[in-house]
Amino acid sequence: MNFIFRRKRIAGVLVVVPENERSFSEDMKNFNFPEARSLKLKEVMGFDKRRVVKPGVCVSDLAVFGLEHLMGEGLLKRDEIDALLLVTQTPDHLMPATSSLIQGRLGLKQDILCLDINQACAGFVIGLMQAFMLLEQESVNKVVLINADVLSRKTSPKDRNIYPLIGDAASIVVVERDPEDSVIHASLKMDGSRAGALIIPAGGLRLPSSPETAHLEEVGDNNLRAKDHVFMDGSAIFNFVQTEVPPLIENLLARAGVASEAVDYFLCHQPNRFMLEKLADKMKVPYARMPNNVVEHFGNNGSVTIPTVMAYNLRERLLREQLQVCLAAYGGGLAWSAMLLKLGKLAFNTIIEYK
Amino acid sequence: MNYMDKTEFNQRLAAILDVEEVKPDNVLKDFDSWDSLAILSVLAMADAQYGVSIKAEEIRSVVTAEDLVRLVEAKRK
Numbered sequence: 130m131n132f133i134f135r136r137k138r139i140a141g142v143l144v145v146v147p148e149n150e151r152s153f154s155e156d157m158k159n160f161n162f163p164e165a166r167s168l169k170l171k172e173v174m175g176f177d178k179r180r181v182v183k184p185g186v187c188v189s190d191l192a193v194f195g196l197e198h199l200m201g202e203g204l205l206k207r208d209e210i211d212a213l214l215l216v217t218q219t220p221d222h223l224m225p226a227t228s229s230l231i232q233g234r235l236g237l238k239q240d241i242l243c244l245d246i247n248q249a250c251a252g253f254v255i256g257l258m259q260a261f262m263l264l265e266q267e268s269v270n271k272v273v274l275i276n277a278d279v280l281s282r283k284t285s286p287k288d289r290n291i292y293p294l295i296g297d298a299a300s301i302v303v304v305e306r307d308p309e310d311s312v313i314h315a316s317l318k319m320d321g322s323r324a325g326a327l328i329i330p331a332g333g334l335r336l337p338s339s340p341e342t343a344h345l346e347e348v349g350d351n352n353l354r355a356k357d358h359v360f361m362d363g364s365a366i367f368n369f370v371q372t373e374v375p376p377l378i379e380n381l382l383a384r385a386g387v388a389s390e391a392v393d394y395f396l397c398h399q400p401n402r403f404m405l406e407k408l409a410d411k412m413k414v415p416y417a418r419m420p421n422n423v424v425e426h427f428g429n430n431g432s433v434t435i436p437t438v439m440a441y442n443l444r445e446r447l448l449r450e451q452l453q454v455c456l457a458a459y460g461g462g463l464a465w466s467a468m469l470l471k472l473g474k475l476a477f478n479t480i481i482e483y484k
Numbered sequence: 485m486n487y488m489d490k491t492e493f494n495q496r497l498a499a500i501l502d503v504e505e506v507k508p509d510n511v512l513k514d515f516d517s518w519d520s521l522a523i524l525s526v527l528a529m530a531d532a533q534y535g536v537s538i539k540a541e542e543i544r545s546v547v548t549a550e551d552l553v554r555l556v557e558a559k560r561k
Contacts, residue, residue, distance in 0.1 A: 163516070169502070170521055290520065350520060363520070364527055364540030371531050407528050 134261040138307035145195040175402030179428025181281040191299035216252035250460025252432030260304040276432040287353035296428020300436035327461035331356035399423035399434035508550035
């Protein structure tokens, strides 16, 4: 489905990554896997360094750290936050909403809407859409969109298919009304019939966590995984992205009347370098205009990968000038989304470390 | 659809498997490099070069290089 938003803008981007760094080469020593093939994986997929939290660190810890940083630097005032949206799949508790916990810890005002949004890798675009809609209200002038996950904590250390590539992070993006007459186009599709391709089977009410769901099971290729852990059907996700995402973006650009060449950057979700190169090939976009290096520096940090691309690759440019960008976010649900907007002249665009 | 060049397909498969040459009767599992990365690479190659979407399970279920060519060919029709 298609959306149009007017007079909205992203004002600033902050990414919080844990200081704790792991290396793919070191992690792969824990698996019974030929070193030559590990090197090949590293080369093809771009797996190298990733950031993960230490035991016990939760989504609200990363978010509060980042918001306190912004307030301490005078980049955000405590009382100007009218809505706090948190996109996460790894909340602190089943109830209450983690966004409310963040509000409480920071002592934010009571005239505020706190809302958790349960979305995966498509969650940055979905979160932005929600923020834009809230800004239609006169009483809402500033929305803080937080994307955060600590998925490493739900990943089996014995599952080579996913453990060495997951990163943890949070992003805090301030969204506000644009004095310019800007138009933002977005497209979104969902297919819950394919929900099983990315799932944590246990831990909800359908299958509560128990000693049985914590038991590591042989799942093929010498990998072990419990039902408490995240499962990803990597090849199904690959096919899904290559099939669904290019037409979604093509239709979005056609609707907006913007040629692919006029897009300065395609800022896409970053599962690995390989998938992004194949996506760029299919869309006939040069690799330089579709950055793919988040995974090698930070790991796949879910819905935070797009803000990470902004802050890591385009820090100075986005502070200084305005660029025409196309966002594309896709993942669990399944959900896939794209958004075309002018991005830039940000008040802040940076990455800090959570200690 | 034009006829599929099997030699070209086997050359692409050889590049994925990091070997000099792949013959039609070669058993895929006999290659040291036939693993999940190779399967993903085949899937990507089939999509990019032949415009077909194959599932990993389908690739895992074939035995020889020739079977793999047949699988891709069948999908193109």
